[in-house]
Amino acid sequence: MKLVIGNRRYSSWSLRGWLACRQSGLAFDTEVVPLFGPDWDDVRRSHPVLAPSAGKVPVLWDDGAVVWDSLAILDYLADKVGRDRFWPRDPAAAGLARSIVAEMHAGFSALRGAFSFNLGRDGKPLPISDAVEADIRRILTLWAEARARFGDGGPFLFGTFGAADIAYAPIALRFESYGVPLPGFAQSYLTALADHPWIAAWRAEAAAETWRIPQYEKPESND
Template identity: 55%
Template sequence: MKLIIGNKAYSSWSLRGWLACRQSGLLFEEMVVPLYDQEWDQRREGDEFAPSSGKVPILWDDDAVVWDSLAIIEYLADKVGREKFWPEDNAARAMARSMAAEMHSSFAPLRREHGMNIRQVYPPKRPSDEVIADLTRIMELWAQARARFGGDGDFLFGTFGAADIMFAPVCTRIVTYSLPVARFATGYVEAVLNHPFMQDWIAAAQEEEWVIEKFEQPATG
């Protein structure tokens, strides 16, 4: 398998796809492509990017190609067993899938005003009302998952899985922008960021030489 991703410092969707590959336990080749450099437009027109219209992440598995992070999670779950990604309990699995899908399709203000930048930590600044609404909803989801299905584990449904993968970039944003979160959420954020896969990603992001100025600014809200 070959996974093509963008800069580890900035690309939140790449992080999700990469975490999914690590969670699968399968061997894969990793190809990091600098976003928005001088060769970006030409590169994304190449055959490897054609199925996704130039977007990352994109996973090649022989002749099979999968783009979109949630699709990558589902593809890998089919290959290695769904228990690697989703809870076994039917009610927990239903909730985990719903949360992953909502993260996939929602929270546009948080994404827009607080882009992922793993290498920075900015002073606290009151978020916009729209971002506060997003954070409130995320806190509600996390609290419900932890209360109903978290048990003694550190993650949303006890053990690390697809829902945590989808929310991992939110955890980085909370730290980067010193965003206000519920007290219970602090422990969850720390658990995600301290997960061995996340530690590997963060270390690699710190070593990157590429800098994209538009992503090196404090919150825009």
């Protein structure tokens, strides 16, 4: 298999796809396509690994199959290796996990728009609008429910690392990058994610990248 991703520093969806591949336990190669460079319009139209997704990342190539969208990649891999590797076995826990993953995938646009994913930020806070505050409250409510009801088996949302953590890891890293104040249980969850070896490996690779996307480096672009 080969996973095509964007810049690790900026591409939250790529991180989700990459974590899904790691969680699958299957061997895969990674190809990085730098996003939004001076020739980006040509790259997204003509690069063969991006053609099926119309220039969006991540894209998973697996022999004759090609899958894009991070949630589709997760589901495809779960079908290959068994859904228990990604989702809780308990039906009530699985129902909640699927619901909060779907909500993340389709929602929280105010937060994502205001706090663009950038692993190079130093945690300096930015003003939080009412819409972003509402997104944060909702996310923390979902995390609290998962941890309180199903988190006894470990430090992650449903105890052990799984699909819900893959979905929310980039959100948690946004909270860190933008200095969002968190209650104790959420800070503990963020610490567990930051300490996970896969997250640490992704961040190390992101720090080694040399290219930058100017619009994502200017704090005022996130106001």
